[in-house]
Amino acid sequence: MRLATFTAPDLLTPCVGVVEDETVLAFPEDLTMRDVAAAGVDAAVRLAEAARGREPARPLSSVRLLAPLEPASVRDFVTFEEHVDGVRRSVDGSAGVPDAWYDAPTFYFTNPHTILGPDEDVPFPAACRARDFELEVAVVVGAPGTSLGVDEARDHVFGYTIMNDWSARDLQSREMQVRLGPAKGKDFATTLGPWIVTADELDHRRDADGFLDLWCSVEVNGVELGRDLLANAGWTFEAMIAYASRDGRVECGDVLGSGTVGNGGCLAELWGRHGSQAPPPLQPGDLVTLTVEGIGSVSNRVAVADPPPPVAPVRRRDPAAARQVLR
Template sequence: MRLATFAAAGLAAPRVGVVVNDTVLAFPEGISMREVVAIGIDAAARLAEAARRRELARPLSSVRLLAPLQPASVRDFVAFEEHVDGVRRSVDGNAGVPDAWYDAPAFYFTNPHTILGPDVDVPFPAACRARDFELEVAVVVGAPGTSLSVEAARDHVFGYTIMNDWSARDLQSREMQVRLGPAKGKDFATTLGPWIVTADELEPQRDADGFLDLWCTAEVNGVVVGRDLLANAGWTFEAMIAYASRDSWVECGDVLGSGTVGNGGCLAELWGRNGSQDPPALQDGDLVTLTVEGIGSLSNRVATAAPAPTIPAVRRRDAAVARQVLR
């Protein structure tokens, strides 16, 4: 199934529905995508069957697709070796992949409060000059769990969606010198969509090692700048869920990004390899389209947010005075 959240004329509030060919049929009023995820794929299929029997089929062209769900949390992994190498060259000038990358599927938390959907403008910070996209696939967690095994994690996969982890590279590079981050280099926007494809739909694309063998393509203003196989990742989604849950919890409605695919899944990877901003950084009005085989396409235009208020300069303490305070 393809499950979407949408707004349409005549509806008092957004609805969840099932996408059938080029139409969408609404689920009962008042149910959110998080609630659909929580009841599981089989129950969602029953809702979809009821919608097919009873609901008006609205053409997709007549509705506005929204972010498919508001996540409980968003973890973003970095599962593609080629991406790590290229972006590291771009951000801090160092070549190669850190040894620690091979130890476990590392991730960071990003902002669940700045989730955007398809076909809306993405407001980059006004101070950003190195604007970038990141082509990812995200898994939607369907049930809570703690310290899961990789095998058990498979039962916690509800479905998949496309994720664009927008990046302010100049802000990211500066803040990460403090050994934290990416922080303000990332948390202004993440796009999800156009819908969630349930896990059963993509099961035939799973290879012998458990990876999803799907082509992923990135275009800027209609020109392809990157293309890679999702199966080139270093870890499966089940391994990512298992690692996220280790000594912690994953919850229903969590979103876990795969990390950016290689071979031009973002501009910074290409900048690192080329030694310059070639292709150029994104500009206002640029249209970024991410396409993943078996899921669909996700498009957004680049824009600029209003300038943010300034913050005070750091208060520098005299070290000798600080030591006296501690005595």
């Protein structure tokens, strides 16, 4: 099934529903997508059957699709070697893939409060000039778990959606010199959409090793800049869920991004390979469209946020003087 969150002029609040062809059937208005995910795919099938008998379908053209869910958390992995190599060259000038990358499917947490849906403008920070997209697929967790094995994690997959991990590369490059995460280079926006495709719909696209054999592509203003197979990742989504839960916990509604695909899945990878910003950074007004086979397409237009207040200056202290105070 394709499950969407949408609004319409006659609805008081956003509604979850099942997308069939070019229509959507609404579930009861008090349900959120996290409620549906927690109930499971079988329950979602029953909700869809009830919706078919309760009301006529709405044309998709008559509703506004929103981000399919409000995530409990968002982890973004980095599972494509080609992406790692290219972006390292672009962001910090280093070549190659770090040895530690091969040890585990590494991730960072990004902001679950700045989620965008289809056709929303992307408010890049006013100070940013190196605006970038990132073409990813995300898995939506359907059940909680701690220190799961990879086989166990299979039962925790509710479905998949497209993810655009928007990136302010100049801010990212500066802040990562502190040896933490991308911080304000990523904090401002992440797109999810256009809907969630439940796991059973894509089972026939899993290869012998459990990878999803789906083509992913990205266009800017109608021109394709990148294309890669999702199956070129170094780890499966089940391995990502298992690692996220290791000595920790995953919850229903958690979103785990695959990391950016290779072969032009983002501009920074191409910049690193070319040694210059070619193709150029995104400009205000540019339309970015991500398409993933078996899931769909999601588009957003680049915009610029209003300038924020200035950053508070650091308080500098002489370490020697600080030690004197401690005495």
